Amino acid sequence: MKTIRPSTPLALTVLWLLALLLSSATLPQGNASAAVAPTTLELIATDDARIQAGSPDVNYPGGFLYFSTLNSQFIFTKFDLLALPANATIDSAELRLNFTGVITGPNDIEVGRAGAPPWDETTLTWNTQPAITWGGPVKTVNANGIVAWDVTTSVQGWHSGVAPNNGFTLRGNGGRQVIADSKETCPVTNATCIPPTLAITYSTPPPAGARPDLGDAPDSSNHVGIANTAYIGVNGSFPTVWSGTPANQPAGPRHENLTGEGILGNFLSRENEADGGPDEDTLNNILDGGADNANNDRGDDGWRNRTASFNHCERTTLDVRVSKAPAATREIMYLNVWFDGVHDGDWDDTQRCQPDGELLDVPAYEWIVQDYVVDMTAIAAGGFADIAVTSQIVLNTSPDKAHWLRFMLSEERAVLAPNGEADGRGPNPNGALGAYQFGETEDVVQKPHPAGEHGTLELEKRVITGGEPVDLLGIVTYEISLRHVGGSQPIQAKIRDELPYPLVVFPRIDLSGVQYVIASSATGGAAPLQADLDIKPPQGGNPPHHVVTWQGTLEPNAEITLTFLVRVVTLCQPNQQTTTITNIAQAQANGASAISDQVDFSAKCPGYNELDIEIGGVNDPSIDPNDLNSVLLG
Numbered sequence: 001m002k003t004i005r006p007s008t009p010l011a012l013t014v015l016w017l018l019a020l021l022l023s024s025a026t027l028p029q030g031n032a033s034a035a036v037a038p039t040t041l042e043l044i045a046t047d048d049a050r051i052q053a054g055s056p057d058v059n060y061p062g063g064f065l066y067f068s069t070l071n072s073q074f075i076f077t078k079f080d081l082l083a084l085p086a087n088a089t090i091d092s093a094e095l096r097l098n099f100t101g102v103i104t105g106p107n108d109i110e111v112g113r114a115g116a117p118p119w120d121e122t123t124l125t126w127n128t129q130p131a132i133t134w135g136g137p138v139k140t141v142n143a144n145g146i147v148a149w150d151v152t153t154s155v156q157g158w159h160s161g162v163a164p165n166n167g168f169t170l171r172g173n174g175g176r177q178v179i180a181d182s183k184e185t186c187p188v189t190n191a192t193c194i195p196p197t198l199a200i201t202y203s204t205p206p207p208a209g210a211r212p213d214l215g216d217a218p219d220s221s222n223h224v225g226i227a228n229t230a231y232i233g234v235n236g237s238f239p240t241v242w243s244g245t246p247a248n249q250p251a252g253p254r255h256e257n258l259t260g261e262g263i264l265g266n267f268l269s270r271e272n273e274a275d276g277g278p279d280e281d282t283l284n285n286i287l288d289g290g291a292d293n294a295n296n297d298r299g300d301d302g303w304r305n306r307t308a309s310f311n312h313c314e315r316t317t318l319d320v321r322v323s324k325a326p327a328a329t330r331e332i333m334y335l336n337v338w339f340d341g342v343h344d345g346d347w348d349d350t351q352r353c354q355p356d357g358e359l360l361d362v363p364a365y366e367w368i369v370q371d372y373v374v375d376m377t378a379i380a381a382g383g384f385a386d387i388a389v390t391s392q393i394v395l396n397t398s399p400d401k402a403h404w405l406r407f408m409l410s411e412e413r414a415v416l417a418p419n420g421e422a423d424g425r426g427p428n429p430n431g432a433l434g435a436y437q438f439g440e441t442e443d444v445v446q447k448p449h450p451a452g453e454h455g456t457l458e459l460e461k462r463v464i465t466g467g468e469p470v471d472l473l474g475i476v477t478y479e480i481s482l483r484h485v486g487g488s489q490p491i492q493a494k495i496r497d498e499l500p501y502p503l504v505v506f507p508r509i510d511l512s513g514v515q516y517v518i519a520s521s522a523t524g525g526a527a528p529l530q531a532d533l534d535i536k537p538p539q540g541g542n543p544p545h546h547v548v549t550w551q552g553t554l555e556p557n558a559e560i561t562l563t564f565l566v567r568v569v570t571l572c573q574p575n576q577q578t579t580t581i582t583n584i585a586q587a588q589a590n591g592a593s594a595i596s597d598q599v600d601f602s603a604k605c606p607g608y609n610e611l612d613i614e615i616g617g618v619n620d621p622s623i624d625p626n627d628l629n630s631v632l633l634g
Contacts, residue, residue: 038091038203039266044306045196046447047078047121047167048182056126061450062184063488065097065196067107067141067172074132075180076114076124078167079198081158083301085267086281088202093155094148095168097180098194099141106142107175110134111149114166122450132169141178146194155200183307184449185488185556193525193555195307204267211257214274215240216285216297217404217424217443218345219252222275224287228294230345231402236294237346238404238443239425240274240286242435250417253408253426254435260325261438262333262376264302264409266384268440271297300442302407304386307449308553310339310403311492311590312396313353313364315551317527318389322374322409326382333376333439335389336414337369338406338424339446341396347406348423351395356494356588364395367422371413390528390552403446410439454589455487455556461497461585461597469578469602470568475506476601480562480585484554492590494551495562498536500583505533505546506565517548517564525558533564572605579605 050060052073065075077095084090095111115131137149151168158165172178183195218228218236223244230236238252245251252274257263271279275287286294304319318337338347341364352361368391379385396403406424408414412433414422426441427433464477484491499505508515517531531550538544550562570579580600588594 038201040199040201041083041266041301043079043081043083043198043200045077045183045198046080046306047076047119048184048196049076049119049121049124050074051076051124051126051129053126059123059125061121061124063182064100064185065180065182066177067109067170067180068175068177069172070174071171073171074126074129075170076119076121076129076167077170077196078114078119078121078165081155081165082295082298083265084159084200084202084298085204085269086283086298088159088204090152090156090159091201091203092150093152093201094199095151096146096148096194096197096199097170098146099144099178099180100193101177101179102141102143103177103179105176106140107178108138108140108173109147109149109170109178110138110173111136111151112169112171113154113163114169116164116166118164118166130166134171138173148199151198155198211260211268211270212272213255213257213263213268213440214242214252214271214285215406215408215424215441215443216274216295216300217406218294219274219286221245221249222287223273224275224290226287226290226292228286229292230294230340230404231343234343234345236404238340238406239423240443242426243273243429245428245430247428247430249428250423250425251428253410253415253424253441254429255410255439255441256435256437257439258437259327261328261330261411262325262374262379262409263323263440264407264442265299265321266301266323267299269297269299295443295445297443300444302409302440302442303405303444306446307490309449309490309492310341310394310396310399310446312341312399313355313362313393314492314590316368316391316394317552318369318391319386320389320407321384321386322376322379323384324376324379324381328376328381330411330438331375331377333374333409333411334413335369335372335374335387336367336406336408336410336422337389337391338422339366339368339394339396340404341366341394341398343398343401343403345404346423347404348417348419348421349395350421351397353393353395355393356590362393364393365421366395367414368392368394370422374409388528390530400448402448405444405446407442407444408439409441410436412436449489453488454491455485457491457493457554457587457589457592457595458483458485459495459585459587459595459597461583461599463583463599463601465601469604469608472568472570472604472606472608474568474603476566476568478564478566478583478599480548481559482554482587483559484556487556490553490555492552493554493587495531495549495560495585495587497548497562497583497585499546499548499566500581501543501545502569502571503546503581503583504567504569505548506567508565517562519550520561520563521559522561523557523559525555526552526560528552529560531562568603570603570605575607576605577608578602
């Protein structure tokens with residue numbers, strides 16, 4: 001537990017502020033008339049829900065968005081504008097819905113503004129709806145696809161603070177029923193589907209001078225000296241505040257950015273400290289005005305797939321945008337992510353858990369991405385890359401609660417706590433490094449999604465031989481396809497294919513390097529596109545086996561295909577000509593029973609004579625399998 005930092009005496013405060021104004025760490029505003037090229041920010045709805053007059057007390061937080069007769073069904077959708085820079089000039093804004101069904105004819109859809117009181121998708125009903133201001137833009141929906149409404153005026157008002165941001169309300173004008181995707185039915189990771197999206201094109205003044213950055217997660221060891229709330233009834237102990245941290249206490253990560261290298265997303269807002277002093281956003285990141293608040297930093301736009309799932313004892317995939325400065329010189333940077341899965345206001349927890357289908361316990365982490373190496377040479381100068389990162393096994397013992405996350409990009413690895421794990425801290429100001437030289441920290445609150453419905457999994461295993469019986473030491477191709485049929489939310493699934501001994505996965509070598517298993521998705525919506533090849537060690541009298549595995553997320557109607565080559569080695573009885581090789585692949589959804597599919601092919605035995613018509617049946621158990629172990633372990 002970090003001690004409370006003493007407040008700074010007035011005289012020192014004045015000297016500190018003067019030093020800031022005279023140093024390279026001040027926050028120059030730049031020339032507002034020389035704005036940089038416009039940037040388009042696409043925000044996914046944080047909340048969307050349907051209400052209907054015929055069921056006035058029923059909450060519909062998930063499922064598709066239905067439009068029909070006038071004033072019988074309303075759709076509410078809301079967006080968090082924190083990723084929008086505070087000094088942005090909004091050029092245009094579009095509300096976009098992806099329509100997937102025009103059931104009985106076209107309908108004119110009108111956009112209004114939701115007023116007071118603020119609403120939440122998990123509690124909204126017809127009888128609890130807020131006030132609505134109608135008279136906004138109208139678009140005719142007569143075919144499937146994306147429809148956009150110009151909502152520039154509303155977003156400008158929200159951004160400037162003229163009006164509260166309670167989101168949009170939409171309704172049909174009395175025409176036929178049409179259906180659009182919600183964030184639950186069509187998460188952002190599926191390229192063929194688009195959840196409710198707010199696309200904002202904006203301009204900002206060009207950056208000038210140093211660009212120091214800190215996080216905005218609640219930190220109860222602060223200069224104000226008050227508890228900083230993380231969740232209701234839970235104080236935040238996230239390391240966020242930097243200056244004045246004792247040498248033996250965790251300091252928040254500070255990134256100096258005297259020159260540009262890499263940042264998260266497209267924008268970084270500058271501040272000298274998290275809980276006081278100059279801030280480009282006007283509001284301090286935490287404890288602004290000396291009050292208990294947090295999450296005030298603007299421009300937190302690095303995490304792209306905000307609909308990702310964080311299931312306990314499973315991995316997840318995070319899409320993260322990294323931008324590279326035009327004059328950057330570093331070849332690598334490090335990405336780290338923390339997730340408060342215990343919901344206790346810190347990121348220092350680790351527990352053991354047993355994944356479905358596994359025999360052994362494994363560690364589950366709140367430090368869910370650990371020193372992931374970002375290849376900065378693969379990013380164009382002045383450009384960006386969206387990177388899909390597979391996490392460690394996630395610790396989440398509070399799946400129905402909110403969670404603070406920290407995304408951190410830095411030129412150095414994460415700073416370790418005394419227990420050998422990183423807990424979100426940065427270099428201590430009293431240490432040799434003092435602070436990170438480059439990068440950015442973005443802190444985000446994740447809300448659990450309203451429950452949707454999973455579809456069903458369909459597994460298909462294929463073998464491509466080029467003719468049978470297959471030659472001894474010949475090559476066959478195995479393909480495994482797993483489909484998520486139907487459903488209204490992503491499903492966590494895994495594939496396991498344990499090859500019968502002594503079959504061996506054979507590498508492909510091409511311009512991209514050596515590949516053992518190729519993961520692909522013709523439909524999109526499958527992540528990650530990466531599989532693993534493991535060796536199951538000898539157990540008792542059983543020899544080692546090659547095991548192909550995949551674990552990830554499938555959106556509704558998405559498919560993942562694993563393709564790999566196998567070297568055919570056979571064990572046969574004396575004088576046996578051919579043998580049948582059987583392979584069974586298995587797949588399983590989280591918490592469900594496993595499904596399987598089987599393929600067979602015939603292969604030649606040693607000494608095969610095509611003129612000999614005697615056909616053997618099974619592999620000979622009398623042959624010592626240790627003679628072939630070198631093929632696997634080679």
